[in-house]
Amino acid sequence: MVSSDLLQMGGDQAFLGNKGLCVEQSSKSQLHSGLDVCTGNNDPKRVAKEKLFLFCIIASALVILLVGLLVVSYRNFKHNESYAENELEGGKEKDLKWKLESFHPVNFTAEDVCNLEEDNLIGSGGTGKVYRLDLKRNGGPVAVKQLWKGSGVKVFTAEIEILRKIRHRNIMKLYACLKKGGSSFLVLEYMSNGNLFQALHRQIKEGVPELDWHQRYKIALGAAKGIAYLHHDCSPPIIHRDIKSTNILLDEEYEPKIADFGVAKIADNSSTESYSSCFAGTHGYIAPELAYTLKVTEKSDIYSFGVVLLELVTGRRPIEEEYGEGKDIVYWVGTHLSDQENVQKLLDRDIVSDLVQEDMLKVLKVAILCTNKLPTPRPTMRDVVKMIIDADSCTLRSPESNPEKNVKPLL
Known part of the structure; x- marks a missing residue:
């Protein structure tokens, strides 16, 4: 469409030969132009609307196409998932036997x-x-x-x-x-006496615990030997990662068995440490260093076993309200180490006597070494076994259970 200003300056001759050009009705009347009058089909506003409408149609088509592709992809995914589940769940046509x-x-x-x-x-x-x-x-x-x-x-x-x-x-x-x-x-x-946690808090009769010190000592030594086997006699070493009293089971003779290896980690052949992609462990037994690193070593098992030793010596649970908010048995024991009288108060009063008090204190010291905040100073499980053997007094020691008489004393 030719504007009235351009038509006035150039006249009709300037626009001859250009088919499709037109002028507004008012310009044709004023300037007596020979050009055709513009119809609605040449209106710029109408053209813009038509372009916008066309754009909307194309955009809608693309959206519909995209949605269709997504629906097809989702159906394929569900079909494959259903197929995999059917394969996993049964495969009944292919394999009817266990x-x-x-x-x-x-x-x-x-x-x-x-x-x-x-x-x-x-x-x-x-x-x-x-x-x-x-x-x-x-x-x-x-x-x-x-x-x-x-x-x-x-x-x-x-x-x-x-x-x-x-x-x-x-x-x-x-x-x-x-x-x-x-x-x-x-x-x-089958472990007829359940787990250690249950046994520690069961009573034969009112006020008399099921486990006396002799049985607790036997459990401590047996569990230590089992973990030492994992750390030192397996190649590559095995790190349990969830040592706790509920994962130490007891047979009819109260012989302990380390159980539940669902989160255990086989250490790298090149070293006795490895990295884990997931967090494992139980509140109250978790070594402090696992709060800032995924590096898994035997030292984390040793810390957890130290907590188990504290349970055996004190008769208490790893987490109790008495310890304070966010505190555990390791913290509570640490607050009683200022003098000998407070230390003796840590011993389970339901089983302690003059006959076993010294032995209980020796095992308590082993537990404190194992629960050191830093992993490096903690002893190895071989050392722990030796120290627990050494903690057994003559009154509890039988000839066949004392193969290492030359172990250096802890005290």
């Missing part, structure tokens, strides 16, 4: 193990349920751990990888594992 892998001589079948009853449930935790199972063939009980689906698969793999290779009287024995699709079971030794 896969049983045994690590010790066993006298049972998969059918014996997998028919569990809720009446025989003896425990439940973050990794699964534990049942007592009385085997029909030989009548002996076993513990069957049914792992949760999902995260339980990682625990299943970790425990098998470690326990299948271990042979030690103070490490929980893994008899076999069973798997079918997404269902996983571990068949373990």
